[in-house]
Amino acid sequence: MRILFTSLASYGHLYPLLPLATAARDAGHDVVYATAPDSHPTLEKAGLESVAAGMTLQEVFGELFAGDARGRHEIPEAELNQAIGKGFGRLLPTRFMTDLEPVIAERKPDLVVYEMGNPGGMFAAHRAGIPAIGHGFGRVSTGGPMEHISKQIDAFAAELGLDGDSGVFWGRPFVDICPPSVQAPEFVARAQRLPLRPVGWSEPGELPSGVEGRDRSRPLAYLTLGTTGASQAHLLTAALQGLASLDLDVLVATGPAVDVAALGEVPANVQLEAWVPQSELLPHVDLVVHHGGSGTTLGAFAAGVPQLVLPQGADQFTNADAVIEAGAGAKLLGDELTADAVREASARLLTDSAVADAVRGLAEEVAGMPSPQEVVAQLSQYA
Template identity: 30%
Template sequence: MTLLVISPDYASHLLPLATLATAWQERGEEVVVATGPATASIVSDFGFSQVTLQLGRGSNPGVIRAEDQPVGEDEALRGFFAATRSGMIETLRFQAEARSSDLLYRPVEKAREVLAVVEKLQPDQILVDHLAFGARLGLDAAGLTYGDVVLGHPSALPVGGEVYGHPPFWPGAFSPSAQELGGLRTLNERIRDQFTSEWNAALAVLNPDARPSTDAFAEHGDLLMLNYPEALHPPHRTADLPRHVFLGSAVRTEPADQEVERWLAASDRPVVYVSFGSFLSVRSDVLRRVADALRTLDVRVALATGSSDPATFADVPADWLVRGFLPQVTLLERASLIVTHGGNNSVTEAATAGVPQLVLPFSTDQFAGAAGVVDAGIGIALAPNTASVSELRAASIRLLEHSGHGATSEQSAQSRARALGEQLRAWPGPRRAYDFLASQSTPQGTPHGTPHARPATAPRH
């Protein structure tokens, strides 16, 4: 059996998809990954075969820098970073304006490239990143069944009256006005309609018999897989989802890092892991405030500086571990707290490790993810641009405590996080993904022969 994995050329997308694919690899099945050249080393490290497929203009091998991007993408990235300094609404508005060119890059060309890969490999099953819209457009136009993996928060697939790009919920640390929210929704509705028009135009070229979509952002594959713990998702929204499976998380296995292992073994003091991921690590001003908040606590800190200048943190305590990149999964296994931007990989990996979370969301689905952490009682969310050193310190102290506050029956974030971690580790995401696809009675990928045509459907809610 052959599994084809289709991913954009971004490490944060490929890593969880590749981790899910290890369930096939462990059963002796062939795994082929179609992605771009920037992440080729990740494919190789997993022991998979690769077919080169560049689905978008940009790429990210692990730490993203504007100067490493193609002309146009570099300015867009700088614009995004600038918008995060203005707050939630400005960031979401910037991302909405960039969305049409970001998500449907040369759609007919890329869809045909995907179908050429499928035709050549004749895979038995296919896993696709939900945000690889050009790839899914091609598969839908050809009538192929595939595992549609939502790697971010489930709100990446709008349901009910939701509009893509407009967060359905966010933590109380953010208080946008009704006017700001109204303007954001109007903008996202305009972008939705423009995106859907572009989707339908490409669909008509690929399959003239296909039925146009009314909301291309709400389109999804028949086998919907959510890389997210159900316990962090609002039950009322779960009820509105189409047929699906919650995978919990896709926690990768990391190679041994001797420096990190020695550092962990040097002391039994609590470990706080700090990382803003591959994009938001550029916000050294916020990372610096976090460092100042933690320096007076009886903890050791592992700080991933990412694209920030390491000199910014030259004066931190000598027993801290400060590097551009750190093995997140390894450190979470020993951490008592994570301070994070709230990216879905960080949220789900920390949840699986049973670690409480101090979330400082900047963009996209990070707001919804932070709300889920707060509502589940496993963390605290603060606004990154306005949270003071004292507020960050107080939140860290509270999350590091092992007893609850208020009523005697109240659990601490530590105990809630541990309980959730035990649940998620009992049935790992890769096994859930394999079991879900194996349970389907219809072929998951291409039948051995020419792909058949299936009319595209309207949004399925």
């Protein structure tokens, strides 16, 4: 079977599809992955053939705010949400649909698997008369910018003659990597879900020194604020100081957006790393303090690790709420994020037996979900 995968060109949208794409390739299917060229090196490392389609998120915001000297945090929320709606609901889908049409004509896929943030893949498949299924990257979120995005997408879909709405992905099958107990209940009730275990994916690399074979009697906290704008030095500093004041070790993934020098001198029990193979690291840690990105949230669920979530934007707030509702962690918002608050919340999460039971239950739930290989075996029925 010939399968075309397509997603937006950012880690949080690309990585979740790679386990299924590589499993399809390993099963002997002809797999090609379409996204912006910036992500092609990652696809090459995964052993997947890539073709160019779409544009990067940086290019989208550059087009939306061309000539605007304001920083992102200087733009009023209402104006920003409207722009995000246009970018994700019209600009990106139009560009991907346009770029994918010749790819589909040449490769003649039997099935298109499109990431939920990239409905342009669905639109291109619809226009070509080819079956398509969606693929999630986490909990399906509503509210805030998503209302603006959904409104634009649904209007676009109606113009193309698609029945239904994006809330349930036009009634088409949807590969859902979110455990049902923490997925949005209204989505679980309405959608045609195809469950897939969130196994995680990281670029190949070695774990930081001291992680493997360490003394598990001393806790290890992992701190990350992602790879995008959420990674701000002042937030990392507050979280780092709070964690470092506890009797544990702290591993910090600073990401590319932080000037490490701005963090100053760090305590002896803190280890800074620009990058870590996160999916390999999570089973070794005892607490994850993070921004609420879907990949980290689901990875911690799978590893059975408590979470302290420090959401900054996008779907991070609903992810934080899902963690709390599941009894698997806590959150700190805005001015609540202080070193003292991080220390107190982290100490509680490491010792709370109810939290331990909750995260253990989530790990068991994830382990019971179908593997990528099992889901690949079902794909032919949708082609």
